[in-house]
Amino acid sequence: MTVAAVWQHRFVRLALGILGAQILFWGTLFLIGETEKEHLNMKSWEVGEIYVHPLPGLDPDFGARDEAHRQTFPVEPGDCYRGYHSPAYQISFDVKGDEYVNWALYLPWVSDNFETYVNGRLIATPRGQFSLTPSREERRPFLIGIPRDLMEPGTNRVDLVVTRSGCVPYVQTVYFGPLEPFKAYESHMVLLGHYVPIITAVAGGLVALVALCLLPISGYSPLFASLAAFMAALALRAFAYVWAGNGIEFTTFFMVVYLIHYLCLATAAYFIQAWTGQPRHHTRWFAAIFAVFAAVFAAVWWPGGEVYALVTQVLNPVSLLLVSGYTIWSLWRMAPSRPGEAGRAIVLMSLFLSSELYDALIPIFGVRRFIDAAYYLPIVLIAAVAGHLAVRGYRLYRDLAVQVAEKEVEIRASYARLQEQENLNAIHTERQRLIRDMHDGIGGQLVSLMLQLKGKAVPQERVHQQVQAAVDDLRLIIDSMDSVGDSLDIALAIFRDRMQPRLKAAGIRFVFENRLDGEVQGFRPQEILHIYRILQEGMTNILKYAGAKTVRLEIEAGDDAETIRLRLSDDGVGFDVEARPETEGGRGLNHMHKRARTLGGELTVTAAPGLGTVLTLTVKRP
Incomplete structure (x- = not known):
């Protein structure tokens, strides 16, 4: 078997990972605990x-x-x-x-x-x-x-x-020697024995706080709940190492510390259960087991029984075997579906086992402790969990970015198809509108003229007026189509240019005033045509009935920021609005009101005999 083939074997890589992690962890602890001692020749x-x-x-x-x-x-x-x-x-x-x-x-x-x-x-x-x-x-x-x-x-x-x-x-x-080297070593030991646990407590508390903040976002996921509990227990355990209470008997403090230790093991089992996806009742089993441990501890401690041997030789080894066995079993079951995560967790678990075995064997065999591994293992666990969360968060972010990019491409493609369909629908709608407008407008006028010419002789002036009306209507349709994308004031300027020759030929002065601060865009061609026809009907009535000298077309802002007001006025003979006859002009005013309602606007007519006429169209801005 080649070296490459051996390396590809999963168990070989796992064993090498465990060996490398152990060398790195214990080598670092040895350097931390012994280097300063050797440097100062403490031995x-x-x-x-x-x-x-x-x-x-x-x-x-x-x-x-x-x-x-x-x-x-x-x-x-x-x-x-x-x-x-x-x-x-x-x-x-x-x-x-x-x-x-x-x-x-x-x-x-x-x-x-x-x-x-x-x-x-x-x-x-x-x-x-x-x-x-x-x-x-x-x-x-x-x-x-x-x-x-x-x-x-x-x-x-x-x-x-x-x-x-x-x-x-x-x-x-006990060390005996010169004072100065001992001062440096004392500072080193205070750092290790006091500040490292504080750092561990703060780091564990921060990770627990982050997990609690993510809990509502995750839908109260058991994984984040178990992570918060586990990190909080580690922070509490680290704090216990630097806590000193006056007047507290050692065995009482000993009991509190080991109850916190069992709490850490129980929350570790809870975290493993949630992470590996095992049944939730496993957590209840461990909670019951460690509750029994605490009860046994208290039952022996309270009447003055021997607790040191009970803890170090019975409860600690049993609890260690239970949590370690459950962790290995859970990771083994998770390995087929998530081999990478299971392998990294087993490597981390090996550090936990070796650290706990080291701390458990010290009191049993009386081996001298060169460093307290319990100070540093929580930092490793917290760093590993935080690193895992960071890597997992980055992968989620990366996958989410890919999904967002894919969805963006799909949305762009869908938008392009939708836009194309909307263009086709707009073309079809515009075609139908043109057919309807030409049928109702120009077609109706030409058919009416044709029937009049077949029946009897029609005065040339009437023929001229009806042909001119048909031509004007055709020009309005064309102008409304050309106004796509233009502002309303430009569309009205085009209307002014169309109407001014007819008014001038009739001896009427035409005044156009635009009082808007800026351009108003967004009116559709059909809406522009409705405005054109309202104004055209007003112009036709002025030419036929008003006898005016001056016509004014004004555009200005309405009473609020959402409306626009168009005003067409003349200085002609006027009429009594209340006594309006059912003539062609009266029917024209009714059509104008209908078109205004179609626009979602309002048309008001102000007139009096001898005082001219004012048409006011108020429409909403697009």
């Missing part, structure tokens, strides 16, 4: 042989040391249970130094209150109090400078008296 300052024994009170015993109490760091906590008051323990060791160097003791991990003695003299009570019921502040490193006058040439004796509520005091290690 050479570490205290080796120590003597540990309980005290009857708080006062140290500076007598001879018992070889039976000799051991090395760390000093393990032993049994822990509520209400237990451990005796104070004395940790004694020798260091070598002189009075010419600023010496110091560095305690990277010490439980609760302690006192420090050098050559039998008290030099430090860090929190200003010391009793058998101390406060809980165990995750803070302490740097204790030793006054020069206390140091003697050669061997010096150092004694630590430590107390703890609920457990035997726990001391990981």
Whole structure:
């Protein structure tokens, strides 16, 4: 089998991915935890042989040391249970130094209150109090400078008296050396032990907040609900690492921390169930299981039972196996449909398993902890989830952009087809309109003239008038067709040019005034023709009946911004509007009103004998 063929095998790539992730994760943690220590040569300052024994009170015993109490760091906590008051323990060791160097003791991990003695003299009570019921502040490193006058040439004796509520005091290690290097290392450890969990808590809280904001948008998707719960639990877990409460017994704090830990595991199972699409009742099962764990924990803790061994040797391994097994099973079932996502999740799950195994095995086998993986794994999980959401969001955006582009092409094509169809419909409608207008207008006039000529002799003047009316009507139809795309004032200017020769021949002065601020566009040809015919009918009545000297055509804005007013007036003889006879002129006014209503406008006629006539057409802007 070739190398390429081996690489194509899914399990080979998965194994290499897991191996690479483990090397990267643990290598980075080792560099973070050990590089600064090696740089400052901290290993050479570490205290080796120590003597540990309980005290009857708080006062140290500076007598001879018992070889039976000799051991090395760390000093393990032993049994822990509520209400237990451990005796104070004395940790004694020798260091070598002189009075010419600023010496110091560095305690990277010490439980609760302690006192420090050098050559039998008290030099430090860090929190200003010391009793058998101390406060809980165990995750803070302490740097204790030793006054020069206390140091003697050669061997010096150092004694630590430590107390703890609920457990035997726990001391990981002690360093003795020059003060200045320890200051740099203390800053490094404060950064890792204090600010990294804060960053984790803030990052988890932000991701949870984003998921909550997306929850209504997603239609209250279980995936976003589970993600918000999981990230919030991780943020709470990170916050617990830097929280210190005065007066809280260690076993109580221990219980709270591990209840939060079980909450993280339960929400992790919830997130896996929602992400992989497993049945929802699986989440209820895990909620019930971890509720039982919490009840067992509380039942043992409350009457003062041993909780440390219960948690580290029973509940933690069982919960780890349950969540890990369920995650692997769910990812295995998801793999056929979503192999890429399942592979990446298994690689991430391997980091979780190795981190949890590391933290679980430390107390069981007493292995020395070089770094607390629980500080950093949530950052990796949060970063991985945020990265997955970002990649998924980008892919959704990319797919959406492609779909939008495709739909845009379809819409453009549909719009082009629709526009083409509308053009065809417009041509057909215009053709039908022209046929109807020519039939009703020119056709009717010519047929009427033809019938009159067949019956009897018709005066030449009447023949001339009817032929002129037919010609004018034809010109109006042509002008309305030519006005497509033009503004209304241009269409009226064309009408003025058509009518002015006839008025001039009749000795009538024609005045045209446009009072609009700008052009008014959008009237269809049929609407322009209706306006033409209303004005033409008015002009015909003026020529036939008014005996006017001057005719005015005015266009202006209406009473509101939505209307336009056209006014045709003359200074002729006028007439009584109320007593209007049913003559040809009266029928013409009725036709004018009908055309105005067809336009959606209004036509008013103002006239009086001897005062001329005013036609006012008000129409809406297109």
